[in-house]
Amino acid sequence: MKARDLMTPNPEFVTSDDSLTQAARIMRDVDVGIVPVVDDPMSMRVMGVITDRDIAVRHVAEGHQQECRVADHMTSGQIDCVSPDADEDEVLERMEREQIRRLPVVEEDNRLVGIIAQADLATRGVKEKKVGEVVERISEPGEPQR
Numbered sequence: 001m002k003a004r005d006l007m008t009p010n011p012e013f014v015t016s017d018d019s020l021t022q023a024a025r026i027m028r029d030v031d032v033g034i035v036p037v038v039d040d041p042m043s044m045r046v047m048g049v050i051t052d053r054d055i056a057v058r059h060v061a062e063g064h065q066q067e068c069r070v071a072d073h074m075t076s077g078q079i080d081c082v083s084p085d086a087d088e089d090e091v092l093e094r095m096e097r098e099q100i101r102r103l104p105v106v107e108e109d110n111r112l113v114g115i116i117a118q119a120d121l122a123t124r125g126v127k128e129k130k131v132g133e134v135v136e137r138i139s140e141p142g143e144p145q146r
Helices: 020-030 052-060 088-098 118-123 128-138
Strands: 034-038 046-051 102-107 111-117
Touching: 020 034, 020 052, 034 111, 046 052, 046 102, 088 102, 088 118, 111 118
Parallel strands: none
Antiparallel strands: 034 046, 102 111
16 A cells, blocks of 8 residues: 555645644644645745644743744654555654654655654554554654753
8 A cells, every 4th residue: 555545635734923822723623633844835835843742841831922933833853744646554654663643645845745644554454563662663652851
């Protein structure tokens, strides 16, 4: 099975100039914990992601009272992505190795075309044993940073 078979196509997205409120509304309305951040709606190049955890840890826990832009709290830099042609084993290995629950799917020029979440693995035909192993490895607890 290929990434294109596992992914949710055409996911909702934000730009770095959008408000955190906009990103949070998308998460609420679509019932997701991640929204890809693209440079603009025409090119759809992935710049990063904003997660519910980013909002909780980087915005709320830091006591930000004012409305912030997505750029202020998003995860950026080297974002793990896969191509639509990546096979199932590559997707699983990447999620395990990087301990990530969600993986953007991009075409050439880093153009967003989909996203794969743990739930997609379970509902789209990946063997139950493989899904269980991935979830177990991704869920290994980290060390507190206090």
